[in-house]
Amino acid sequence: MRIVHNPDHHRHDARHEMYRGRLVPCHETPDRLAFVLEALRQRPVGVLSGPEPVSDAELRAVHAPRYLDFLAGAWEAWVALDPANAALDILPSVWPVRGFRHDVEPLNFAARLGLYSFDAGSPMVAGTWAAARAGAACAVTAARAVLSGEGSALALTRPPGHHAGPDFFGGYCFLNNAALAAQTLRDGGAARVAVLDVDYHHGNGTQTIFYARDDVLTVSLHGDPMTEYPFFLGHADERGEGAGLGWNLNLPLPRGTSAATWFDTLDHAAQAVERCQPDALVVALGVDTFEGDPISGFHLRSADYLRLGERLARLGLPTVFTMEGGYAVAEVGVHVVNVLEGFEARA
Ligand code: OKP
Numbered sequence: 450m451r452i453v454h455n456p457d458h459h460r461h462d463a464r465h466e467m468y469r470g471r472l473v474p475c476h477e478t479p480d481r482l483a484f485v486l487e488a489l490r491q492r493p494v495g496v497l498s499g500p501e502p503v504s505d506a507e508l509r510a511v512h513a514p515r516y517l518d519f520l521a522g523a524w525e526a527w528v529a530l531d532p533a534n535a536a537l538d539i540l541p542s543v544w545p546v547r548g549f550r551h552d553v554e555p556l557n558f559a560a561r562l563g564l565y566s567f568d569a570g571s572p573m574v575a576g577t578w579a580a581a582r583a584g585a586a587c588a589v590t591a592a593r594a595v596l597s598g599e600g601s602a603l604a605l606t607r608p609p610g611h612h613a614g615p616d617f618f619g620g621y622c623f624l625n626n627a628a629l630a631a632q633t634l635r636d637g638g639a640a641r642v643a644v645l646d647v648d649y650h651h652g653n654g655t656q657t658i659f660y661a662r663d664d665v666l667t668v669s670l671h672g673d674p675m676t677e678y679p680f681f682l683g684h685a686d687e688r689g690e691g692a693g694l695g696w697n698l699n700l701p702l703p704r705g706t707s708a709a710t711w712f713d714t715l716d717h718a719a720q721a722v723e724r725c726q727p728d729a730l731v732v733a734l735g736v737d738t739f740e741g742d743p744i745s746g747f748h749l750r751s752a753d754y755l756r757l758g759e760r761l762a763r764l765g766l767p768t769v770f771t772m773e774g775g776y777a778v779a780e781v782g783v784h785v786v787n788v789l790e791g792f793e794a795r796a
């Protein structure tokens with residue numbers, strides 16, 4: 450297995466996210482990835498490398514150019530408002546809901562920030578764009594490795610990506626690494642690609658990016674959006690639209706769902722992937738399904754991640770993993786490497 454790690458991830462090191470009227474410490478911290486590297490030192494299940502460059506054209510195959518321009522220039526615009534802003538994280542506070550214009554990009558920075566985001570929990574700092582772009586490069590590099598005949602690859606990166614849509618950030622995500630990997634696989638010759646999202650939270654960004662397409666199947670099992678983030682997408686009746694009808698599958702589960710029920714549901718997800726007969730698989734790998742996760746509500750235990758890897762391996766597909774959530778920070782490394790070890794145990 451090839452493991453492409455993001456050498457710039459630590460440049461995304463925000464202090465606060467807004468939660469219930471307070472600024473609270475970020476859950477999505479640089480030490481999450483450090484714990485995975487440490488676990489890989491103890492159990493070297495793959496060969497580590499850095500990313501190859503990613504082109505603007507590759508990013509634009511998934512994200513809108515004006516959104517990419519906004520992200521690339523956001524920090525400069527923020528500091529231009531007031532030099533004292535250089536010591537502060539960027540957080541949005543105003544959003545255009547139903548009936549507001551989305552086609553006109555305001556000049557005001559706070560307004561542009563709101564146009565391109567959907568929550569106040571995803572801070573940006575000076576290094577966010579560099580970290581996110583290098584993460585996208587990891588995802589594309591991992592997909593290229595699989596296209597070159599590597600059986601599997603991991604984009605070992607943060608910030609995560611599965612909540613980021615064509616032209617919006619949120620849920621700690623800025624560029625959709627799983628979507629970029631899937632698109633790279635398509636452009637490299639895979640006729641059909643499946644994205645299987647096993648993070649606790651619905652992969653709304655990935656769903657939205659591919660919703661009208663009949664070349665990428667998106668499947669997500671996640672906490673029921675009636676009570677769980679991201680709340681406004683992820684229901685079972687979202688099945689795709691137009692040519693993409695039938696190409697999206699959501700399997701929401703109530704907060705508190707047991708590991709046994711979760712694995713039964715994973716089987717349904719895996720069967721949907723098999724029916725699609727894809728040439729390659731992307732796994733959006735969040736390990737916030739862990740019973741000890743501070744912001745989630747499923748009950749997987751550490752050994753369950755070995756089983757998850759084994760189940761994914763049974764699909765027998767060239768596979769790109771992208772690292773998504775997981776906030777029981779000290780356990781994230783063991784869990785990610787358990788998945789990889791279970792996966793690599795395939796005969
Ligand atoms: C990102 B990923 C907790 C608020 C939760 C957003 C959760 C984003 C999860 N204080 N806010 O899917 O793991």
Ligand code: ZN
Nearest residue numbers: 648649650774
């Ligand atoms: Zn998550």
